[in-house]
Amino acid sequence: MRVAVVGGGIAGLAAAHRLRALLGPTAEITVVEQSDRLGGKIRTTELAGRRFDVGAEAYLTRRPEVTALLAELGIADVTHPTKARSTVRAGGVTRHIPGGHVMGVPARAAAVADLLTPEGLALVAAEPDLPPLTLDGDQALGPLLRSRFGDELPERLVDPLLGGVYAGSVDGLGLRATLPAIADALDAGATSLTEAAARCLPTPTGQPVFGTLRSGLGSLVDRLAESATLRLGVPVREVTKTATGWRLTLGANAAAHQPPDPVLAVDAVVLAVPAAAARKLLDGVVPAAAAAYGRVEVASMAVVALALPEGTELPGTSGVLLGAGERRLGGGPFAVKAFTFSASKWAHLGGETVIVRGSVGRFGDPGALKADDDELVRLVRADLVELTGVTAPPVDAVVTRWGGGLPQYGPGHPALVAEIERAVAAEPGLAVAGASLHGVGIPACIATGDTAARRVAAHLARHRTG
Template identity: 65%
Template sequence: MARRVAVIGGGVSGLAAAYRLRTLLGDAATITVLESTGSLGGKLRTAELAGRRYDVGAEAFLARRPEAIALIEEIGLAGELTHPTAARSTVRAGGRRVALPGGTLMGVPGSVGAVADVLSDAGRATVAAEGDLPPVSLGGEDVALGPLLRERFGDELVDRLVDPLLGGVYAGGSDSLGLRATVPALASALDKGAGSLTSAAASLLPASPSRAPVFGTLTSGLGTLVDRLVELAKPDIRLDAPVRALHRLPTGWRLEAGPDVLEADSVVLAVPAPAARRLLEGVAPDASAALGEVELASMAVVALALPPGTELPDASGVLIAAGERHADGTPFAAKAFTFSSRKWSHLDGGPVFVRGSVGRFGEPGALRAADEELVRLVRADLAELTGITAEPVDVLVTRWGGGLPQYGVGHLDLVGRVERAVAAVPGLAITGAVLHGVGVPACVATADAAAARIAGVP
């Protein structure tokens, strides 16, 4: 008998799972994707801005993890794969915009020289002395990353470098994130006997910088990945169909989605933690309880198309340290800008594209502003950083409420609890950014694992 699989959630995780299920189960299977909103793609969203396709959600993926590139090649999109230009990123810290330093592991330096340009004399002295402190001993436990780094390196390194870098990944600062889930290599080096954070970072840094590209994207936007997965998965798509309840039957599942009731042999959950917690409450209560502990951060992307010929800085973008202010004392609303027309060669020519990112975990700040005011604030930040005051030819504000899960202390244990509880329920699998990474490659990896479980593939 042909298999019936319901995939709850139409983001990249759910669609990658649907595609993999199609390859494993064949054309006879019925695959239904239920998406609570009116569009597919989740955090991958390519919009039209000034007549061009432009990403207003995730704009790149980590190219040094293999899963995203392997999937792109498998589904015939290799010809669209591209990598950033040689333009370097910068950071606004201590009232100055300087090149983002190399020689660090997510901002944790292998030497004081690596971060000298970002710090004051006092900050450099504190970093230089870290190796003389008593050895770090984790005892196999997880710890909050921020307090550990502040104790060893002082506040300045964390505020000026570590938090801006982590903010770009999680929209959260290091004080609320766990060491083992966010910088696992550093934790491993400490477990193996590195006496200091500086020596642990130094042991993990390559002897010479790698020439392999760090990031990748698609020239027509990451929305093309969404479209291609849908084309190949050939699912029955139901939009505006939030699943209200999930029930186990003797031989399968019953899903309540709006006014409709759907029966399936198997279910893949590919939704954010709050929705997954609710649906699993009566099905896998231990998993539900664990997911209830996950906190979320909200953010917004303000996409600006500036007039052709607008001169951008010679940089791919700028991260903004927490606490940075304009010359008149006004705090920055944005946490980062991407100078897209500098970063991506396929966007060069015609309108000049810039995107400002707003929102840090626990600090709604400018996110409370209406769209028009948010654009004004972000444009004021851009003018302060670059001197650019040109009136945009097009603007688009995209908000991501609760868009990014926070990997707090003990996150790996929490994920273990979720996965063990789900594994004990036949015909059920889970995927998504809440598990083993928030980026596209990590989501693809969990989607493949979920599909393999449903298909019974070892």
């Protein structure tokens, strides 16, 4: 049995790992990745002589996928954030992010009192008394929130929170994909957003919400990679269905850049690639899925990691989020959308140097991303000075760019994904996975890889017995 997994991000590697477990040691499982490295949005690099994550830095522990996979692999160096609280820049002032909300939608007005003006708070307090809210399909999140709460709540809390996840604006994201629990509560009879939030507030368990690995999340990537044969630096130009399976045409268009084996014949394929690549590869195979992938928009961003001198004093919080409307003292926009004070947030990163990471980039607004790396470091340092007063020059800096790497979950995204999966399901031996589908976090991506592997394995089992 021969299976190709196209894409060496966390979804593709999770698929390869599950395929190995399901198909056994004799199966030929090949991961084909066009770049020269695995991991996708997981990247552990060296900063001032220490391993540090410059892509995804943590996973949500309330979902079981990562915890179960780490246990399966015998990886035990899990750690959790410190008790340092997170903050948000709201109305020109940095304040603690309150509890009692679901991604910024409050279960009661008092929860967000410190973030809003009296006028803004009055609008939030009045929301339960507005005409009952009923959903007709999906809705754009920003306009819905503004119609119920006014502008301050979405701009000062919801937008910074969602911007940290999707690098997108609250006005361009869809309710059902980004706040599914709120949508479900409304479908179940809640008549206001406030009531919906109150219904789906998570029950406090005392357990950490996030986890990571002391050795860096790249350690998970390395272990998963052991499940397959790897072909790095090899783009897939075309996927074609054959009488007996599938054929992958590999390599760049130029003859001089062809790999030694430009054709890979397999029994099944898992596509775990970004939306644009999936659209291209599926165009001649599953046109309906290709067209749906073509409607997924993407955002670009960068992470600027700074190692500051030992003894540099940070604010004592885990970081700060900024809404798109926040402005510097001079009136211009901030370059960053968030700072993570990694040395404060993660105990294992304390010590010799003080590590900070700034996140840059929002959907539709390249802003500081147009600067070269040196200028981007300068801009991020200037924001750090204004937000924290920290002026210490870094002893090391790493800039990591993610061009078009973050899919935007716009209105109608769940229906779009259903369209993709329905079209792909009609092609035996083909499956899709990745962040464009059911969530951008590590657990969600692993879940799509696992599901794709099980679909392919079931097809191969039927084909073999038949």
